[in-house]
Amino acid sequence: MAYRCNVLLCTCTMCVSVGALKIRNKLEEEIKKYNLEDEVQIILTGSSWLCTKGPTLIVQPDDVVYQFLKEKDIPNLVEEHLLKGRPVPSLMYIDPEELNPIEKLQDIPFYHDQRLIALWNRGIIDPDEIDEYIARDGYKALAKVLQDMTPEDVIQEIKDSGLRGRGGGGFPTGMKWEFCRKNPGSPKYLICNADEGDPGAFMDRSIIEADPHSLIEGMLVAAYAIGAEKGYIYVRSEYPLAIKRLDGAIIKAREYGLLGKGVFGSDFNFDMEIFRGAGAFVCGEETSLIHSIEGEPAEPRQRPPFPVERGLWENPTNINNVETLSCLPRIINFGAKWFAGIGTEKSKGTKVFSLAGKINNAGLVEVPMGITLREMVFKIGGGIPNRKKFKAVQTGGPSGGVIPESMLDLPIDYERIQEAGAIMGSGGMIVMDEDDCMVDVARYFIEFTRDESCGKCSSCREGLDAMYEILTNICKGKGKEGDIEFLEELGEAIINASMCGLGKSAPNPVLTSIRHFKDEYIAHIRDKICPAKSCVELIEYSIDQEKCTGCFICNVNCPTNAIIGEKKKPQTIDKSKCIKCSVCKEVCRFDAIKVE
Amino acid sequence: MPKITPEDLAKITERVKRTMILREGTGRAKIRVHMGTCGIAAGARSIMSTLMEEIESRNIKDIILTTSSCAGLCSREPMITVEVQNQPPVKYVDLTPEKTKIIFDKHILAGEIVKEYALAFGSERVP
Ligand SMILES: Cc1cc2nc3c(=O)[nH]c(=O)nc-3n(C[C@H](O)[C@H](O)[C@H](O)COP(=O)(O)O)c2cc1C
Ligand code: SF4
Ligand code: SF4
Ligand code: SF4
Ligand code: FES
Ligand code: FES
Numbered sequence: 001m002a003y004r005c006n007v008l009l010c011t012c013t014m015c016v017s018v019g020a021l022k023i024r025n026k027l028e029e030e031i032k033k034y035n036l037e038d039e040v041q042i043i044l045t046g047s048s049w050l051c052t053k054g055p056t057l058i059v060q061p062d063d064v065v066y067q068f069l070k071e072k073d074i075p076n077l078v079e080e081h082l083l084k085g086r087p088v089p090s091l092m093y094i095d096p097e098e099l100n101p102i103e104k105l106q107d108i109p110f111y112h113d114q115r116l117i118a119l120w121n122r123g124i125i126d127p128d129e130i131d132e133y134i135a136r137d138g139y140k141a142l143a144k145v146l147q148d149m150t151p152e153d154v155i156q157e158i159k160d161s162g163l164r165g166r167g168g169g170g171f172p173t174g175m176k177w178e179f180c181r182k183n184p185g186s187p188k189y190l191i192c193n194a195d196e197g198d199p200g201a202f203m204d205r206s207i208i209e210a211d212p213h214s215l216i217e218g219m220l221v222a223a224y225a226i227g228a229e230k231g232y233i234y235v236r237s238e239y240p241l242a243i244k245r246l247d248g249a250i251i252k253a254r255e256y257g258l259l260g261k262g263v264f265g266s267d268f269n270f271d272m273e274i275f276r277g278a279g280a281f282v283c284g285e286e287t288s289l290i291h292s293i294e295g296e297p298a299e300p301r302q303r304p305p306f307p308v309e310r311g312l313w314e315n316p317t318n319i320n321n322v323e324t325l326s327c328l329p330r331i332i333n334f335g336a337k338w339f340a341g342i343g344t345e346k347s348k349g350t351k352v353f354s355l356a357g358k359i360n361n362a363g364l365v366e367v368p369m370g371i372t373l374r375e376m377v378f379k380i381g382g383g384i385p386n387r388k389k390f391k392a393v394q395t396g397g398p399s400g401g402v403i404p405e406s407m408l409d410l411p412i413d414y415e416r417i418q419e420a421g422a423i424m425g426s427g428g429m430i431v432m433d434e435d436d437c438m439v440d441v442a443r444y445f446i447e448f449t450r451d452e453s454c455g456k457c458s459s460c461r462e463g464l465d466a467m468y469e470i471l472t473n474i475c476k477g478k479g480k481e482g483d484i485e486f487l488e489e490l491g492e493a494i495i496n497a498s499m500c501g502l503g504k505s506a507p508n509p510v511l512t513s514i515r516h517f518k519d520e521y522i523a524h525i526r527d528k529i530c531p532a533k534s535c536v537e538l539i540e541y542s543i544d545q546e547k548c549t550g551c552f553i554c555n556v557n558c559p560t561n562a563i564i565g566e567k568k569k570p571q572t573i574d575k576s577k578c579i580k581c582s583v584c585k586e587v588c589r590f591d592a593i594k595v596e
Numbered sequence: 597m598p599k600i601t602p603e604d605l606a607k608i609t610e611r612v613k614r615t616m617i618l619r620e621g622t623g624r625a626k627i628r629v630h631m632g633t634c635g636i637a638a639g640a641r642s643i644m645s646t647l648m649e650e651i652e653s654r655n656i657k658d659i660i661l662t663t664s665s666c667a668g669l670c671s672r673e674p675m676i677t678v679e680v681q682n683q684p685p686v687k688y689v690d691l692t693p694e695k696t697k698i699i700f701d702k703h704i705l706a707g708e709i710v711k712e713y714a715l716a717f718g719s720e721r722v723p
Pocket of ligand 2: 455
């Protein structure tokens with residue numbers, strides 16, 4: 001059937017949670033009303049767009065995007081745009097600087113500075129339609145490797161491309177495959193790591209939701225190269241939509257003979273199954289993940305031996321991250337040289353990040369390696385909301401660190417980010433502004449890793465506990481001279497004595513924040529001040545007697561009746577009752593509430 | 597569903613090509629039907645369905661058909677704008693389904709502008 005118009009509605013986990021399916025129903029209803037069913041087709045895509053601005057949709061071929069859609073907007077949108085061809089500016093993306101609506105997807109900086117390799121098909125295909133994937137050069141790479149390349153050729157091609165693991169470590173992918181292939185044990189296994197335990201990260205989930213076949217094809221290419229006949233995808237069970245789409249995609253691929261015995265009519269056999277993980281952070285560590293598939297407790301073990309030597313059921317096993325695998329079809333199709341032409345000397349290709357925190361365009365982005373953090377935050381991310389001042393960006397989640405403003409011109413590159421004390425990590429990127437307290441941020445991450453530690457090593461178990469206690473005390477104004485030095489020593493000790501990557505990286509957020517924001521620690525410890533005015537125990541609320549008009553709004557809203565005074569007269573706060581909830585500050589229209 | 601061979605990839609691609617071209621916006625030609633209130637009143641919907649039938653019956657894959665708003669020329673509706681890749685857009689006015697079919701054959705398929713129906717072709721201005 002020939003449609004003249006496609007409405008691409010994002011139905012990723014987040015858009016569905018804010019009502020994307022209601023929007024679909026309403027669209028269907030309105031389209032029927034104008035008899036446009038034969039002209040306009042609705043496609044449910046995954047992860048198409050700005051994830052905090054959902055539900056979103058794109059109208060093609062006009063290339064117009066709409067955001068924050070509500071059911072009541074739909075009749076107008078269908079009549080104006082889909083029937084009469086007049087795009088509706090009030091529903092378009094608003095530029096955070098210029099405050100004007102931008103009509104075309106391609107004109108939004110968030111979009112046109114991105115380069116899509118892993119997310120090649122983001123928002124453009126229906127993830128449940130294998131034919132649409134095929135029409136975008138899908139399974140061509142698989143055909144190419146089976147017909148024209150030996151496994152050694154494939155390994156060489158990936159080595160030449162410079163691809164490095166996107167799961168956090170950045171290990172060269174081709175080299176890992178070669179180790180695995182050369183190991184004599186058999187059968188060999190391929191595992192895709194989709195545990196994604198980094199809080200706030202959702203790169204892997206989005207790739208799977210938007211384009212499951214890229215991952216399946218990537219796994220087929222990897223399995224052919226290393227000589228594996230069986231693969232597992234380890235997905236956390238908190239990702240039901242990703243699991244459903246992947247499951248459907250695997251079934252379709254089997255029907256087409258792309259999985260199973262004699263893939264594409266060749267003599268290569270490969271099939272895969274989904275393994276639902278419990279989703280603890282430590283399960284993402286490769287040896288722990290293997291234990292989990294084997295039905296053992298998900299605890300890491302000493303490496304070496306590495307999984308490529310002794311992995312799943314003691315056999316050679318190659319583990320790669322979702323994003324690493326999803327890049328492969330494009331690398332095979334366009335060639336190693338093309339991929340190696342993107343990025344920096346040692347970091348090739350693109351990287352997917354989930355931008356979060358105090359940033360205008362929070363969402364999922366894929367950028368070429370080598371762009372600077374400044375471009376990431378201010379151009380693609382659209383800067384900091386409410387005209388607040390940028391303070392730092394945290395990369396690598398709980399294993400990473402904070403990077404201050406003075407280092408914003410740092411290019412995104414494995415080595416350069418490491419020099420700054422942080423890590424590239426799997427792609428979580430949290431932006432912080434002047435209201436964020438760096439000691440509190442460090443405390444938050446240590447609380448997370450402390451809770452997620454498997455407890456096997458005492459350095460990690462007890463060391464993180466101790467760090468957490470010291471940081472909590474500092475935030476409460478009970479810090480002592482020498483705490484900073486002690487945190488540094490303890491951090492080094494935990495890094496040196498712990499067995500797995502969790503313990504070896506957990507102190508990073510503390511060590512980098514001490515390195516770049518030592519003055520904030522000192523202010524908390526010596527002066528008992530929180531410069532960001534965020535640590536509750538170190539601030540006090542009071543009312544500016546000059547500015548207060550006695551409008552009484554704060555008095556009515558204070559949950560503990562801590563505000564006293566007569567109507568039309570300046571109010572005061574009873575500090576013994578005040579719980580520092582900040583409600584008064586939010587409701588006062590005269591800027592009379594002071595926080596010190 | 598039968599198992600496929602590498603040769604089938606091209607066939608499948610061909611089958612869904614029109615849909616993908618629409619989404620990628622990379623067709624050989626683009627036809628806009630002006631669908632303002634007066635356009636609709638003057639019969640733009642029938643022009644749209646004529647074009648859809650032409651595309652469908654000839655199984656054409658690389659042409660984008662879309663709507664656009666009022667062109668500011670209410671007296672000359674229904675009208676369409678034809679944009680063949682790498683050529684300036686041409687507006688056709690006072691259309692009927694019959695005229696539309698002729699334009700489709702000559703301009704869109706054969707690349708020959710139908711001057712007698714065109715509005716000062718190559719120019720966007722009213723003559
Ligand atoms: C505590 C911890 C958590 C990890 N979590 C993940 C994860 O969620 N996803 C992932 O791909 N790799 C994770 N890794 C890295 C894996 O151990 C492994 O290096 C990676 O999956 C290899 O794939 P790659 O070479 O494609 O990056 C984690 C490592 C550690 C130490
Ligand atoms: S470092 Fe921590 S998480 Fe890793 S094995 Fe030791 S105790 Fe477990
Ligand atoms: S809301 Fe502000 S101005 Fe009104 S009484 Fe409270 S402090 Fe005073
Ligand atoms: S901070 Fe909260 S508790 Fe304290 S005075 Fe204001 S509204 Fe009342
Ligand atoms: S939430 Fe829908 S695009 Fe990310
Ligand atoms: S509405 Fe079509 S020309 Fe005015």
